[in-house]
Amino acid sequence: MHEILDTVTSNIIPIISVFIALATLWLNRKPARDQIFEYRKKISDFAFDSYTKFGDEKFKKISYEYAIAALTKDNNLTTEQRDTLLSLKNPVFELEHFSKCQRLIDVQKNSLTWKNVFYKSRVYRWILKSLCFITYLLGGFICATPFMYDVYFSEKTLAHFSKLSPWYKVGSLSFIIATGFLIMVPALAKGSSITLAEKIVKNQRNLNN
Template sequence: MIAVSELLLKYIPSMLAALATVVTLWKGWVYSSDRIYEQREKSSKFIYELYKISGEEYLKKLSIEYGYAAITRDNKLSFEQRNALLTSKNPTSDIDAYRKCSHLLTISCNPLQFEWISKRHKFLYYRKLVMVVMTLVYTVGAYAFTLPLTYNVMVPVSVLNKVNVFTPLNKGLLTLYLIFVGGCLALWSLNKVSKIRIAENLRKNHIS
């Protein structure tokens, strides 16, 4: 049986290529908010310059709206909601937190409050259930991710005997599959749990 470490070295070019692809896609997703900010910032400045030339008040208001939209970097809030978010006691932390869990919360104005979008998230027991399930998913993902390095002590002998008949290529593909799927499951579950916690803290900090 070829050692897993040897298989990893043999297929490391493919692993690095896959990793590079994932990193590239991840960067594109992360920095999309920066592109939104830059586009809206330019629009705000351009419209304000038009306002100074024409004196049209609606252009001034539009320039402000684009400016607010640039700072909050969202696509669905109203002008009043953005204004409420920007005038909170801790606008920097609130904006960053809301951006991370905006799919879970909506904003109520006067006073600023954050409300659950989905009815089921209003129930504490449901949120705790989701966290428990995601913790189990994380455990499974972490187990699969580390399995290629701990298979000799974590896998039953009966399973090892079946794997032993695989070709070196199939063993390598199985290793890559376990690492990829396990890593994705672990990261996805952590992301779900962290966003629920961020949303809970955001609501708690603005309960009047």
């Protein structure tokens, strides 16, 4: 048992440090939607400068269209759909989070609805979020398994594990932790996207009322 503890402290903790470092780099990266914003902002500014120099209304229209497209940070919406997003009750919140749950929401002229008919049911969404939460806890449980091995595994299993090579031990424990992360992250993303979509759709309905 002490050999397993030594394996965890000497090998798994550095591996977790690598996971944390990679996660930090991922979180601090410049998101694609921010790159889209900067790219469209440059085009909008260039088009407006061209309008001020040449007085051509076409440049003014292009500048306006790209400015709206930069704010919404989308790739597929029409001008009417983007105008709908800008006219919501809390445009700062909606524009900031819309891209995270865009696949769940159908943007129509002056209205937002659920793309999937099942998502219109509050009970269905609650069930999905509950499943996401349970799956997230399951992933966390799997991640914690290597640190509570004496609780989850029998003495016979621990004795067998202690006879394995160090590399096999490290590989097995790393696989368990990685599996837990791979379960946690999608569940968290799915549950968060549903919650954000609910808030955006609700805000739009309140605006209409």
